[in-house]
Amino acid sequence: MSRDNIGEFEELVLLTVGVLYDDAYAVAITKEISEQSGRAVNVSAVHKSLYRLENKGMLKSRMGDPESKRGGKRKRLFNITPIGKKTLDESIELRNSLRNKIPDLAFKWDFI
Amino acid sequence: MEQKPPKAAQRFFKLYCKKNRYEELEGDLQELFYDNLEHYGPNKAKWLYVWDVLRCFQPYAWKNTQNNSTIIMFNNYYKTSYRSLMKNPLSSFINLFGLSMAIGICVLVYGFGKWYKTIDQHHTNKKVVFLSTFVANRDGADQKFGMAPAPLGEAIQSDFDQIKRVCRLEDKSVVVKFEDNVFHEQVRLVDPSFLDMFTFPLVIGNPGSLRDPNSIILSQEMAIKYFGHENPMGEEVLIKFDEKEGKAFKVTGVVEKFPDASAIEFDCLINFENIKLARPELNLNDWAQFIKATLIEVNDPKEVLAIKEGMDKYMDFQNKADKDWAISAFDFESIETLYENAGQIRNHITYGGYESNHKSTIILSIIACFMLALACFNYINIAIVTAAKRLKEIAVRKAIGANKQLVVVQFLTENMLVTSIALLIGFLLGSQVFIPGFEQLNHFKMGFNILDPNLFLFLGAVLLFTGLASGLYPAFYISRFHIVSIFKGQIRFGKNNMITKVILGFQLVLSCITIVCAVMFTLNSNYLINRSWGYQPNGALYIKVHNQHAYEQMKAAMSSNPNVGSIAGSVQHIGKNHGNAIVKKGTKVYEVNEIKANAAYKEVLDLKLMEGRFFIENSTADRNSIVVNRKFVENTKVGNPIGAVYKIDSMDYQIVGVVEDFHMYSFFSNIEPTIFRLAQDHEVLHLSLKVTGGKEMEVYRNLQTQWATLYPEIPFQGGHQDGVWGNYFEEIGNHAVFWNVIAMIAVVLAGLGLYGLITLNVSGRVKEFSIRKLLGAKSSNLANNIVRQYVVLFVLALGVGGPLSYFLIDFFFNSVYTYHVPMSLYSVLFAVLLLVVVLVATVLSQVRKTNKSNVVEGLRTE
Numbered sequence: 001m002s003r004d005n006i007g008e009f010e011e012l013v014l015l016t017v018g019v020l021y022d023d024a025y026a027v028a029i030t031k032e033i034s035e036q037s038g039r040a041v042n043v044s045a046v047h048k049s050l051y052r053l054e055n056k057g058m059l060k061s062r063m064g065d066p067e068s069k070r071g072g073k074r075k076r077l078f079n080i081t082p083i084g085k086k087t088l089d090e091s092i093e094l095r096n097s098l099r100n101k102i103p104d105l106a107f108k109w110d111f112i
Numbered sequence: 113m114e115q116k117p118p119k120a121a122q123r124f125f126k127l128y129c130k131k132n133r134y135e136e137l138e139g140d141l142q143e144l145f146y147d148n149l150e151h152y153g154p155n156k157a158k159w160l161y162v163w164d165v166l167r168c169f170q171p172y173a174w175k176n177t178q179n180n181s182t183i184i185m186f187n188n189y190y191k192t193s194y195r196s197l198m199k200n201p202l203s204s205f206i207n208l209f210g211l212s213m214a215i216g217i218c219v220l221v222y223g224f225g226k227w228y229k230t231i232d233q234h235h236t237n238k239k240v241v242f243l244s245t246f247v248a249n250r251d252g253a254d255q256k257f258g259m260a261p262a263p264l265g266e267a268i269q270s271d272f273d274q275i276k277r278v279c280r281l282e283d284k285s286v287v288v289k290f291e292d293n294v295f296h297e298q299v300r301l302v303d304p305s306f307l308d309m310f311t312f313p314l315v316i317g318n319p320g321s322l323r324d325p326n327s328i329i330l331s332q333e334m335a336i337k338y339f340g341h342e343n344p345m346g347e348e349v350l351i352k353f354d355e356k357e358g359k360a361f362k363v364t365g366v367v368e369k370f371p372d373a374s375a376i377e378f379d380c381l382i383n384f385e386n387i388k389l390a391r392p393e394l395n396l397n398d399w400a401q402f403i404k405a406t407l408i409e410v411n412d413p414k415e416v417l418a419i420k421e422g423m424d425k426y427m428d429f430q431n432k433a434d435k436d437w438a439i440s441a442f443d444f445e446s447i448e449t450l451y452e453n454a455g456q457i458r459n460h461i462t463y464g465g466y467e468s469n470h471k472s473t474i475i476l477s478i479i480a481c482f483m484l485a486l487a488c489f490n491y492i493n494i495a496i497v498t499a500a501k502r503l504k505e506i507a508v509r510k511a512i513g514a515n516k517q518l519v520v521v522q523f524l525t526e527n528m529l530v531t532s533i534a535l536l537i538g539f540l541l542g543s544q545v546f547i548p549g550f551e552q553l554n555h556f557k558m559g560f561n562i563l564d565p566n567l568f569l570f571l572g573a574v575l576l577f578t579g580l581a582s583g584l585y586p587a588f589y590i591s592r593f594h595i596v597s598i599f600k601g602q603i604r605f606g607k608n609n610m611i612t613k614v615i616l617g618f619q620l621v622l623s624c625i626t627i628v629c630a631v632m633f634t635l636n637s638n639y640l641i642n643r644s645w646g647y648q649p650n651g652a653l654y655i656k657v658h659n660q661h662a663y664e665q666m667k668a669a670m671s672s673n674p675n676v677g678s679i680a681g682s683v684q685h686i687g688k689n690h691g692n693a694i695v696k697k698g699t700k701v702y703e704v705n706e707i708k709a710n711a712a713y714k715e716v717l718d719l720k721l722m723e724g725r726f727f728i729e730n731s732t733a734d735r736n737s738i739v740v741n742r743k744f745v746e747n748t749k750v751g752n753p754i755g756a757v758y759k760i761d762s763m764d765y766q767i768v769g770v771v772e773d774f775h776m777y778s779f780f781s782n783i784e785p786t787i788f789r790l791a792q793d794h795e796v797l798h799l800s801l802k803v804t805g806g807k808e809m810e811v812y813r814n815l816q817t818q819w820a821t822l823y824p825e826i827p828f829q830g831g832h833q834d835g836v837w838g839n840y841f842e843e844i845g846n847h848a849v850f851w852n853v854i855a856m857i858a859v860v861l862a863g864l865g866l867y868g869l870i871t872l873n874v875s876g877r878v879k880e881f882s883i884r885k886l887l888g889a890k891s892s893n894l895a896n897n898i899v900r901q902y903v904v905l906f907v908l909a910l911g912v913g914g915p916l917s918y919f920l921i922d923f924f925f926n927s928v929y930t931y932h933v934p935m936s937l938y939s940v941l942f943a944v945l946l947l948v949v950v951l952v953a954t955v956l957s958q959v960r961k962t963n964k965s966n967v968v969e970g971l972r973t974e
């Protein structure tokens with residue numbers, strides 16, 4: 001199986017989908033990321049990542065119930081798939097292993 | 113009130129958004145909108161919504177373009193259009209040619225209209241600079257004049273606070289000399305404010321330098337004439353106001369080349385203070401004397417009304433000073449509208465011509481409409497007839513689900529394709545061929561700019577109009593057919609379509625009119641060349657002399673020449689200038705043209721005497737005699753002219769002779785009542801002489817050399833009497849050239865249309881003709897068969913077109929020319945014949961083709 005690489009923003013979206021668990025849809029994700037990271041996030045960027053992740057099989061989705069505050073429209077709710085979890089784990093593992101390989105000396109600065 | 117997201121943005125979103133993602137995406141956007149509504153209020157929320165919609169315009173939300181039927185459909189339309197264009201190269205050519213010609217003429221009309229509408233509009237202060245004008249009674253009617261009483265400028269400047277600047281202006285013909293260059297020029301005397309009021313940027317120098325009465329600012333043209341491409345700054349030129357008064361001026365500036373669209377131009381500017389030299393007799397405090405113009409600048413155009421009301425006291429001054437020439441009202445004309453209204457103002461500072469330009473624009477627009485109509489008619493006819501060959505295509509389209517609208521759209525697309533190509537060609541044709549040609553023919557530059565944004569708006573409008581005008585009818589006509597009847601072969605048309613015939617009829621009428629127009633213009637230019645002037649200009653030469661001494665010296669020098677007959681002196685000269693005189697009889701007052709000449713003048717110009725006698729040389733009695741022209745007699749209704757007494761300047765004059773009417777200037781101007789008075793020798797300003805034995809050129813050269821030896825300082829001004837009209841004949845000839853070109857295009861367009869129509873008609877009936885041939889029809893028979901369809905149409909169209917063109921052109925000539933050739937029936941006959949020849953030639957060529965073609969091939973088609 002070819003490894004699917006995901007970008008930094010996509011990883012963030014994937015993580016947030018996991019965090020929100022059963023209520024992960026675009027607007028909620030946008031708000032969550034903005035709150036947690038403190039950066040302005042646009043909903044269309046989140047849409048783009050969500051659909052891409054779904055295409056890569058890392059997310060699956062279902063339609064929710066119609067809501068009046070959405071003009072009677074349903075929302076698409078996302079869940080992480082096992083592939084998604086694996087990608088996430090691998091990505092985090094890779095980071096951790098790389099982080100652990102950094103020699104202590106690299107963090108020794110001279111304060112003169 | 114409940115707030116909702118903006119409708120337009122919602123609609124746009126729905127337009128581009130994929131169906132299966134629309135619900136969730138739109139839901140998200142709306143949720144955000146209501147969120148923002150709480151946080152930021154309705155306005156910002158709406159803006160944010162619009163912004164989000166725009167940001168979502170990304171591939172993930174787009175409808176799938178690969179399956180987009182609209183795009184596929186238009187691709188297909190384009191392909192079929194292209195194929196059908198290539199399939200019928202002849203009709204495509206006819207359509208393209210006609211439309212491009214018409215659009216080219218439209219571009220010309222635009223360029224010309226724009227040119228004359230922008231004349232003098234480049235002056236930044238055009239709205240606040242006004243020319244003072246006045247109304248005075250002359251010839252029994254109130255007329256407006258652009259001059260001003262000499263003291264007016266100074267008076268209003270001190271009396272009105274609203275007036276920011278005043279500029280007095282006077283023109284004077286002078287001799288300008290720099291080293292070996294001696295020329296006659298018009299020098300313009302102005303107050304230094306002139307360059308502040310008008311936008312005449314300097315290439316070099318300082319506009320303030322005009323304050324120095326010794327400096328001169330040149331036009332670029334004049335700077336090049338005297339100094340070539342060397343820097344003229346600081347050079348001194350000598351200006352001779354008359355033989356005695358001369359003054360050196362230092363060049364302190366050169367004005368940039370005047371824009372193409374300008375009517376206020378000058379050779380050079382000097383300070384108004386030099387008026388003492390230019391017009392020594394002028395008293396700047398005398399309200400009875402006038403200068404060429406006085407201009408004012410105000411802060412706000414509305415203030416002019418107040419100033420106008422305060423002008424009454426100047427009227428009193430003027431009326432007291434000059435009762436004969438009493439001003440009845442003062443007025444002001446802004447520079448913005450001066451050119452447009454110059455036709456109603458006498459003696460103003462711009463070049464006139466607004467009316468004739470306006471007329472030309474109308475005529476050109478009519479021509480453009482004619483051409484567009486001809487081209488559109490061609491298109492409609494050809495489209496309808498070709499549709500016969502494309503019936504199956506239409507039926508198939510309809511069978512697979514195209515509705516009527518879609519077929520209309522298809523045919524309009526096709527037509528837009530043709531029109532767009534024609535637009536491109538027409539634009540090139542107009543800007544590269546028609547406009548330069550027109551400019552050359554009429555000796556002017558219209559400053560056409562291809563990058564003018566309004567031009568593109570105009571072309572867009574032309575495209576839309578032409579596209580719809582030519583395409584709409586065929587599109588609707590073709591889309592109307594039912595599938596079943598097409599497949600059954602029940603639809604027959606192209607042969608007897610009423611609309612096609614009516615349109616062809618129109619084309620014939622239009623081309624008939626243009627042909628008659630061209631013929632008449634050609635006849636007219638010949639007629640005018642041969643028209644009698646009322647005197648004999650051939651063999652007469654004239655020369656301008658500056659005083660009596662010069663006159664006598666030249667006379668003495670020339671009389672020894674054996675080829676010279678009589679020599680005459682005159683103050684004014686026919687064809688060059690004339691004076692005015694107020695003639696009174698009892699209570700009646702007439703303003704007439706006046707020429708002061710001595711006795712030999714009649715001999716030299718061969719004026720035809722009707723009654724009485726011309727002046728007798730050196731007769732003191734004749735000092736109180738006048739000779740009048742026939743028009744004078746007619747106008748004054750004097751029963752027995754000889755011996756009648758008139759008052760001029762409170763002196764009595766007796767008519768001693770009547771001469772035949774003659775043309776003072778070109779045939780564009782009317783013959784006016786004219787009187788001759790005996791010129792005193794000391795007044796003489798023109799010398800004219802009769803050359804005998806056809807030696808004009810020789811005598812003319814002799815005249816020039818004599819002048820050059822006597823007066824090397826003064827430029828020679830003279831010429832052949834038959835040359836005084838300058839480019840008048842050329843202009844008349846140009847009219848004929850222009851109309852011939854137009855008529856040629858019209859005939860070609862109508863001819864091509866006819867040709868296309870008949871060709872298509874014949875090719876649609878190949879089978880029929882083959883059967884006829886098989887059964888023994890002769891070619892005359894076939895020709896008969898083809899022609900028969902058009903005979904009635906031709907007779908009707910030409911029956912209408914002939915008389916119509918006769919009356920239209922007659923009307924047209926009467927409004928353009930003062931004197932013109934009488935309408936002739938031959939021109940109409942010629943037009944009719946020409947069109948008939950085109951028809952016959954077309955039919956014959958088709959008959960030949962049918963004759964040559966193989967019967968079997970013909971039977972096999974379809």
